[in-house]
Amino acid sequence: EVQLWESGGGLVQPGGSLRLSCAASGFTFSSYAMGWVRQAPGKGLEWVSAITGSGGDTYHADSVKGRFTTSRDNSRNTLYLQMSSLRAEDTAVYYCAKGSTMSRPYYFDCWGQGTLVTVSS
Amino acid sequence: EIMLTQSPGTLSLSPGERATLSCRASQSVSSYLAWYQQKPGQAPRLLIYDTSSRATGIPDRFSGSGSGTDFTLTISRLEPEDFAVYYCQHYGSSRTFGQGTKVEIK
Numbered sequence: 380e381v382q383l384w385e386s387g388g389g390l391v392q393p394g395g396s397l398r399l400s401c402a403a404s405g406f407t408f409s410s411y412a413m414g415w416v417r418q419a420p421g422k423g424l425e426w427v428s429a430i431t432g433s434g435g436d437t438y439h440a441d442s443v444k445g446r447f448t449t450s451r452d453n454s455r456n457t458l459y460l461q462m463s464s465l466r467a468e469d470t471a472v473y474y475c476a477k478g479s480t481m482s483r484p485y486y487f488d489c490w491g492q493g494t495l496v497t498v499s500s
Numbered sequence: 501e502i503m504l505t506q507s508p509g510t511l512s513l514s515p516g517e518r519a520t521l522s523c524r525a526s527q528s529v530s531s532y533l534a535w536y537q538q539k540p541g542q543a544p545r546l547l548i549y550d551t552s553s554r555a556t557g558i559p560d561r562f563s564g565s566g567s568g569t570d571f572t573l574t575i576s577r578l579e580p581e582d583f584a585v586y587y588c589q590h591y592g593s594s595r596t597f598g599q600g601t602k603v604e605i606k
Contacts, residue, residue, distance in 0.1 A: 414595075416544075424536075424544065424587050426595040438595075441501075474543055486534040486591045488555065490543040 381405040381489045383475045388494030395465050395498070401458040401475030401491060409433070409453040412478030412485050415460050417471035418493075427473070428460065432481035443469075465498045472496075502526050502590050506598035512606040519575040521601045523588035528568045532592035535564055535573045538600075539584045547586075548573065578603070 387399040401413070414429035428439045428449040437449045448461040458475055472495050476487035503526040513519055523533065531551045536544040546555040548564035551571060561576040575582055583605050588598040 416597075423600045424538075424589075424597040426589075426597060429595065479549065484532050484592045486532075486546065486549045486589065487536075487544075488546050488549070490545070492543050 381477060383477060383489060383491035385473065385475045385491045385494040388473065388496045390497045390499065391465055392500050393466060393498055396461070396463040397465065397496060399460040399462070399473055399475075399494060399496070401460075403456045403458065403475075403477070406477070408451075408456040410481055412480065412482055413451060413458045414476050414478060414487060415449065415458075416474045416476055416487070416490075417469075417496075418474070419468075419471040422471075425471070429478070430458070431483075432478075436482070462496070465496075467498050470496060470498045502529060502592075502594045502596055504588055504590060504596055504598035506586075506588060506601045508601060509599075510602045510604060512604050513578055514606045515578050515580055517578050519573075519578055519582070519603055521573040521575075521586055521603070523566075523571040523573070523598050525569040525571070525590060529590040529592055531567065532590055533564075533566065533571050534589045534591060535562075536587045536589065537582075537584050538587065544587065575603075 382404045384402045415427040430437045446464045450459045472493040474493045475491040477489040478485035507522045535548040538544040552564045
C-alpha cells in the first residue's frame with residue numbers, strides 16, 4: 380500500500396524558513412515523480428512544485444519560484460520542500476503527492492494527509 | 501499558463517440524481533485532464549485521469565469525457581458519500597487546478 384506522510388509544518392514568522400518532509404513507502408520511490416500541492420484555509424488546490432524521479436529536474440509555481448526549493452533523497456524515500464522568505468499568503472495545508480510516472484506528463488495518484496504551515500507574527 | 505474554469509461553483513442535488521460538472525480550459529490541453537474528489541478534512545483523491553480513465557477502486561458511476569478545451573465529470577447516480585468538492589487539473593504543459601465545484605445535498 381502506498382503511503383505518504385508529511386511532517387515539518389508549524390508556525391513561522393513572516394520572512395522565516397521551514398523545511399517540509401514527506402516520507403514515502405509502498406512503492407519504488409525513485410521510479411516516480413513527486414510533487415507538492417497546497418490549500419489555503421477555505422480555498423482550492425494550488426500546485427506548488429514537482430520533481431522528476433531522478434531528482435534531476437524540478438518545477439515550481441511562479442508564486443514560490445526563488446523562495447521554495449524541492450528536492451528528494453531516493454536512498455531515504457523522502458521528498459523535501461525547503462521554504463524561505465515565507466509570507467502570510469503561504470499559509471496553507473501542504474500536501475505531498477505521488478506522480479503517476481517518472482517524468483512529465485503525470486497526474487497525482489496518491490496524496491498524503493497534509494501538514495499545516497502558518498505564517499504569522 | 502493554461503487556466504481552468506469549473507462550473508457551476510455549487511451544485512445542489514439529491515441522492516440518486518445525476519451530477520454533471522464542467523471544466524473549461526483556456527487553450528487545448530489534449531487529453532491531460534484529471535479529476536479529484538475532496539471531502540472536508542481529507543486529502544484529495546484521484547478519480548479520473550487522461551480525461552476518461554477511472555482510477556483504481558473508483559466506482560463506475562463516475563465517468564469523464566471531453567476533449568480539447570471542454571471536459572465533463574458525470575456522476576450517474578449520487579450516493580451519500582459523493583457529496584464533496586471536485587477539482588479538475590491539467591497536467592501537461594502546466595499543472596493548474598480548477599477552482600472546484602462543490603456538490604451539496606439539496
